[in-house]
Amino acid sequence: MTIAEIAKLAGVAKSTVSRYLNGGSVSENTKLKIEQVIKETGYVPNTFARSLKAKKTSIVGTIVPRLNSYATSQTLIGIDEHLRENNYQLLISNTSQDLNREVESIYSLANQKIAGIILLATQITDRHLEAFDKINVPVLLVGQQNHHFYSVIHNDEHAGYEIGKYVISQGHKKIAYLGVTEEDIAVGVKRKRGFQKAVRYDNECEVHYFETSFKLTEAIKKFPAIFETYKPSIFVCATDNIALGVLKAAQMRGLKIPKDLSITGFGGYEVTEIIHPSITTANFFYKEAGILAAKNIVKLINNEEIEKVTVSNFELIIRDSVDKLN
Structure with a gap:
């Protein structure tokens, strides 16, 4: 079905149909005729082709x-x-x-x-x-x-604050925060800043900050040295992907989650609910x-x-x- 065929069936000029499809001005009566033909024929406009010709694309x-x-x-x-x-x-x-x-x-x-x-x-x-x-x-x-x-x-900083507040409320004092590069302001800076605000006034807290990439495999590699050196009770991870990497690495070492090590993430990925144990996280919409x-x-x-x-x-x-x- 072409614009010319639509015009013929509607009893209007081809230019009128083209103007209608491109958002131009046509009379209400003409508009109804064209819409009726489009509905009856099931015509689907080629948006890309029309946009290339139009001054204003869609x-x-x-x-x-x-x-x-x-x-x-x-x-x-x-x-x-x-x-x-x-x-x-x-x-x-x-x-x-x-x-x-x-x-x-x-x-x-x-x-x-x-x-x-x-x-x-x-x-x-x-x-x-x-x-x-x-x-x-x-x-x-x-x-x-x-x-x-x-x-x-996303409200990254407040999410970081709420995660920090929750971790403190559960009695965790030895914390490993596994973040990403600060070139990424939202994930690398704001989430960490919010977390730091939450733990700032707990003098008993011992927090060590580390950096990894967004890749799950990189978190798996980073885990052993951090865990062996600092023996944290919890890993606070800047993304759910990092949290999944930490979970995998911990389980590979025979650790039981959360008995031997606790983990949190950010994101709310569906997989964090499906796996065992399911991961505590800040769910972004x-x-x-x-x-x-x-x-x-x-x-x-x-x-x-x-x-x-x-x-x-x-x-x-x-x-x-x-x-x-x-």
Whole structure:
């Protein structure tokens, strides 16, 4: 089915159908005729082809650091869900955690006449700032905050505080905090900062801070030296993935969780509930954050006002991986 065939069945000009599909002005009577034909024929417009011809596209580009991530996939589901409801199409660019590819993707999407860009950011460099300044396309960050841009962020610092408060309440005094690089402000800085605020006034607490990558296998490698040297009663892990690595490494050494070692994470990945023992974690609402991001980018595309920073909430989920020592 083509636009010409739709026009013939509706008894209107081809240009009228094209104008309707591109959001242009048509009379109410004509609009009803075209919609009736589309409904009867099951016609699906080629959004991408129309966008290439239109001055204003209906495609939103989303740049992600990796696809094999629960947080990323859930966020993309939320973005796609809301964009579809509002007749926008999602185009995904995966960078495999390569900052060079991330910057290249910004220019590449802009060259495809994209309507807006959502960046699931891990860090914002001067090259990012330069690229966004040059492309003249609405931009929204998810997961990181930068005063130059609009953003949707998770409440990482408060989540860190609540995890810290809970760990202290369970009587843990010897703590290993296993975080990530501080180049990642949300995960590497804010979660740790919140945790530090919670344990700051407990003089009996002995906390040692360590750094690993986001990879589960790296956490497995890091575990033995930390455990043997400091003998912590609990590992507070900056992500659920790191927590899963610590759990695996501990069980490989014959340790029983939580009797011999307690573990907490951040994220709320589904697998943390399924495994045994299930992991105590700060659950972030990634899908809802994706929906918020999609709502905000659509508003930016349409020159509507939004808050500079939108904060997505979280909940502390108490499970079986933390022993009560007091």
